[in-house]
Amino acid sequence: MVVVSGSSGRDVAEALAPLLGMQYVELVTRRFPDSEGYVRVPEEAIDVIRSEPVILVSNTYPDSGILQTILLLEAIGDIRKGDLENLKGIEPQSMPDVGPGVYLAIPYYGYSRQDKRFSKGEVISAKVIAELFARSCDGMAILDLHAPAVLEDMDFPVKFVSAMPEVAERLANVVKPDFILSPDKGAISRATEVANLIGCEFSYLEKTRIDAHTIEHTPKDLDVNGKVVAIVDDMISTGGTICRASDALRRQGAKEVHAACTHGLFTGGAISRLANHVDGVHSTDSLPNPRAVVSAAPALARGLKELLE
Numbered sequence: 001m002v003v004v005s006g007s008s009g010r011d012v013a014e015a016l017a018p019l020l021g022m023q024y025v026e027l028v029t030r031r032f033p034d035s036e037g038y039v040r041v042p043e044e045a046i047d048v049i050r051s052e053p054v055i056l057v058s059n060t061y062p063d064s065g066i067l068q069t070i071l072l073l074e075a076i077g078d079i080r081k082g083d084l085e086n087l088k089g090i091e092p093q094s095m096p097d098v099g100p101g102v103y104l105a106i107p108y109y110g111y112s113r114q115d116k117r118f119s120k121g122e123v124i125s126a127k128v129i130a131e132l133f134a135r136s137c138d139g140m141a142i143l144d145l146h147a148p149a150v151l152e153d154m155d156f157p158v159k160f161v162s163a164m165p166e167v168a169e170r171l172a173n174v175v176k177p178d179f180i181l182s183p184d185k186g187a188i189s190r191a192t193e194v195a196n197l198i199g200c201e202f203s204y205l206e207k208t209r210i211d212a213h214t215i216e217h218t219p220k221d222l223d224v225n226g227k228v229v230a231i232v233d234d235m236i237s238t239g240g241t242i243c244r245a246s247d248a249l250r251r252q253g254a255k256e257v258h259a260a261c262t263h264g265l266f267t268g269g270a271i272s273r274l275a276n277h278v279d280g281v282h283s284t285d286s287l288p289n290p291r292a293v294v295s296a297a298p299a300l301a302r303g304l305k306e307l308l309e
């Protein structure tokens with residue numbers, strides 16, 4: 001098998017290939033001057049893409065990643081179908097169809113939070129995107145999808161996988177926490193997994209989101225006086241959730257507060273906001289970010305092995 005990527009998800013793809021004992025091949029992705037994307041399977045990759053199943057690693061964030069993923073899946077699909085017809089007349093123009101065997105590995109699945117129709121007229125974006133991809137691949141592995149339920153009823157193989165074992169290992173080695181906190185109910189299962197792997201205490205907060213930049217936590221007594229606490233979430237965007245949770249922990253006497261997540265989006269000054277509230281931030285490299293200290297590749301490798309079995 002071969003692991004391929006365009007510019008989106010390239011670092012994860014390069015790290016993933018050796019873990020799976022596979023070759024990494026970079027596909028051509030670039031931008032026209034008006035910012036529209038261009039993709040191409042290079043001539044030298046055509047044989048390997050036709051002779052072996054292919055894993056495309058690609059993110060759906062930012063929006064350009066979605067389009068790049070769709071275009072690359074189509075380009076790989078054409079190569080495997082043998083549709084090589086081209087205006088330059090480069091031969092061969094067609095070859096036999098080599099059949100199914102294209103898998104998509106998504107380190108960060110953007111639009112995952114738009115997973116319900118809260119008001120009429122809205123669209124369930126997370127589902128729309130998955131349905132687009134399902135047209136042109138044979139299965140997907142997704143790392144720490146915000147709420148997997150949105151894709152669970154798809155008539156299509158989707159493997160959900162988590163980087164929490166790697167996050168737990170990082171926290172155990174570097175932070176040595178006494179206490180793990182989930183900043184909301186949605187992160188409870190991930191944070192519990194980390195607490196169990198480290199063997200430390202656990203609790204959670206109840207969060208109400210007022211708007212994209214404002215959240216409130218219901219006050220709760222936490223037994224954190226003098227303790228080192230790590231807040232574990234699937235993603236950090238503005239950092240608002242972590243900062244408010246950290247404030248609650250500090251008020252209750254926490255000695256040190258760290259934040260850990262799979263997806264470090266760190267939008268709109270989040271890094272400096274977090275620096276004023278926590279002692280350390282630990283993210284995977286599912287997206288390139290300045291706090292990427294954990295590789296997303298081992299978790300994706302686990303998911304892909306299960307998907308391919």
Ligand code: R5P
Pocket residue numbers: 183184186187212215233234235236237238239240241242
């Ligand atoms: C939401 O439920 C997610 O799990 C995160 O808690 C949230 O997206 C973090 O966003 P922010 O960093 O902007 O508070």
